[in-house]
Amino acid sequence: MNGKVLSAVAALALLATYPVAHADTADVLAGVTVAPFAHRSDYRRAAFGEGWPKDSAGCDVRDDVLDRDLTNKTYVSTSRCRDAVATGTLVDPYTGTIIAFQHGERTSAAVQIDHLVPLAYAWDMGAWAWPADKRAQFYTDPTELLAGDGEANQAKGDSPPGRWLPPNTAYDCQYDREFVAVLRTYQLPIDEASAATIRRDCPS
Numbered sequence: 049m050n051g052k053v054l055s056a057v058a059a060l061a062l063l064a065t066y067p068v069a070h071a072d073t074a075d076v077l078a079g080v081t082v083a084p085f086a087h088r089s090d091y092r093r094a095a096f097g098e099g100w101p102k103d104s105a106g107c108d109v110r111d112d113v114l115d116r117d118l119t120n121k122t123y124v125s126t127s128r129c130r131d132a133v134a135t136g137t138l139v140d141p142y143t144g145t146i147i148a149f150q151h152g153e154r155t156s157a158a159v160q161i162d163h164l165v166p167l168a169y170a171w172d173m174g175a176w177a178w179p180a181d182k183r184a185q186f187y188t189d190p191t192e193l194l195a196g197d198g199e200a201n202q203a204k205g206d207s208p209p210g211r212w213l214p215p216n217t218a219y220d221c222q223y224d225r226e227f228v229a230v231l232r233t234y235q236l237p238i239d240e241a242s243a244a245t246i247r248r249d250c251p252s
Contacts, residue, residue: 076225076250077243079232083173085239091171095180096187105130109188110161117195118149118159126151141223142200144216160198163187164223165230168206173236182234192230210241213249221250 100108107129115121118136126132138147138159149159167175167187175183186192204212209227213220224246231238238246 075252076246077228077238080228081237082240082243083237085241086172088172088176090176091168093167095171095176095183096167097180097184101188102129107131109190109193113161113190113193113195114149114159116190124151138195138197140197140200140216141194141219142196142204142214142216144218145197147197157198159195160201162194162196162201162204164192164194164227165234165236166204166206166208169208170234170236173231173239175234175236186234189230191233194226208239208242209245209249210239210243213245224249 100110102108111129111132114133114136115131118133118138121136122134123131124134132151133149134151136149138149140147140159142162147158149156170186175186178186200215209224214223227242228238228246230236
């Protein structure tokens with residue numbers, strides 16, 4: 049069941065779910081400061097917490113995001129989570145493909161949970177100065193998390209929009225807007241190259 053299938057149905061479903069957005073204000077970056085990018089050498093992923101916290105059923109935020117973003121789901125009780133998604137379908141916004149998800153050691157990586165604003169980028173742009181509880185909140189905030197194609201997530205890495213955009217160009221502006229929304233919520237600035245890219249993708 050694990051795999052990816054390109055189809056006209058997938059493309060139409062994607063466009064219906066993630067329409068190309070246009071700026072609602074004179075500046076899509078309203079409320080976000082544009083600042084020079086300054087890479088820091090002291091980034092530590094552990095600074096954002098020790099992994100996903102679990103609920104009373106043993107499930108974590110990854111399980112919640114899969115449940116939110118996938119359709120046609122079935123569930124399984126595992127030693128870790130009593131209501132884990134066993135199978136499901138993801139219309140992946142990053143690639144425009146349909147991914148058939150199957151829970152398993154060799155198959156789960158087909159769908160990964162992406163931090164829209166990469167942790168290392170957030171760190172470089174100011175999260176290094178946050179208290180530990182704010183970084184932990186950022187790490188687990190569902191509005192900062194998205195289920196997506198594993199290969200695309202790996203290709204993105206720690207890159208902001210100025211260095212990486214989804215292969216599915218129809219999603220570029222929507223992706224930019226979601227990226228900016230996270231920055232605005234957490235009062236993080238954006239680097240100059242990414243600001244230029246976003247204004248190009250989302251003209252007023």
